[in-house]
Amino acid sequence: MQNPRTAWLVYAVLRLLFFAVPFGVLYLLGIWPWIAAVFAALIGVSLSVIFLSKPRAVASESIYEWRNRDRTADDIVEDEAVEAAEDPEIHRVGGIIDSAETSKRSPRESA
Helix, strand or coil, X not given: CCCHHHHHHHHHHHHHHHHHHHHHHHHHCCCCHHHHHHHHXXXXXXXXXXXXXXXXXXXXXHHXXXXXXXXXXXXXXXXXXXXXXXXXXXXXXXXXXXXXXXXXXXXXXXX
16 A cells, blocks of 8 residues: 555545444444544544554655655755744754753853
8 A cells, every 4th residue: 555645545534434333333322422422532543543554654654755855955954943043942963052051051151
């Protein structure tokens, strides 16, 4: 199952079935709809974790490939620099002191 479209289709249809079938059975047994929905969701998640690992892996791989389809090494460096500038808590590599170290220093030490 290497085709991402097939993996997405199989994953989506089976996830819906893994919820709808238990919900229908529980609802027909006379269980309140809210309780039936909660149990059907738990059953659906459990079944998808057990049986849908391969379609889920192919689908997530296709997301990763789509996200990184045209990124060069320069783009990756630029993205990391922008993220580091936006978030001062990011620890930097390459000899630059991280923000946790600078916050521990007294004003005299940093001058």
